[in-house]
Amino acid sequence: MGAFDTIIFDLGGVLIDWNPKYLYRDVFDGDEEKVDWFLNTICTYNWNMEHDAGRPLKVGTDLLIKEFPEYESWIRLYYDEWPRMLGGPISGTVAILKQLKQKETYNLLALTNWSNETFPVALERFEFLNDFEGIVVSGDENTRKPHKEIYEITLDRYRITPEKAVFIDDNIDNVEAANQMGITGIHFKNPDQLHSELNALGIKI
Structure with a gap:
């Protein structure tokens, strides 16, 4: 062998x-700077990694909305529309x-x-x-x-x-x-x- x-x-x-940009490019009408800002500031890599480590999606989503209530609709899209991130x-x-x-x-x-x-x-x-x-x-x-x-x-x-x-x-x-x-x-x-x-x-x- x-x-x-x-x-x-x-x-x-x-x-x-897999790339969350596939979703948020649609959400932000192709504005790459806004996509990068959102994924680097709000729905970050480290936030997503907590769910990879077993945190329930609802728990993480609610925590982030509490921190950034003004972006609730965009935050909810991350997992509500998650399949659109699969390329x-x-x-x-x-x-x-x-x-x-x-x-x-x-x-x-x-x-x-x-x-x-x-x-x-x-x-x-x-x-x-x-x-x-x-x-x-x-x-x-x-x-x-x-x-x-x-x-x-x-x-x-x-x-x-x-x-x-x-x-x-x-x-x-x-x-x-x-x-x-x-x-x-x-x-x-x-x-x-x-x-x-x-x-x-x-x-x-």
Whole structure:
């Protein structure tokens, strides 16, 4: 089987194109400055990450409306219209996943920072998610990458030997956290780069 027997994929930014700008560009009539201001000031990355770590969407939404009542309607849209943030599959990476699946050589898993309330939308929309033998969703575990706990959960649940696993993520912090666990990390930039790095590790596609 070679040096590696398990490949773990992140989802958003690696296999699935997700971006809140897709929604708010419509909301703000293409005003990119206003979109950036809103997502950097009101519905921020860190606020969203709390829901990825298990906070109920209603709780987080109500907290933010209490802080910024004048923007209530725009804040509510974040999760009311959440499916509009999904841009579609990243086809080049999906092709790599499909080729690996056909080989039947590797355990294929996903480890994603994702709210357990919105993840069912992705499961329904993206057929290729059925190719994984298991998916660890941060919202189900009440922790998230890059915290050590979620890597430990993944390793334990699927009986993974860290040194025999490869982890692919577009967030360098998450990759470095995997490296610290003894997992070989690939910082994803695009499908061609991923293809090359997998080949370099002896994972031929």
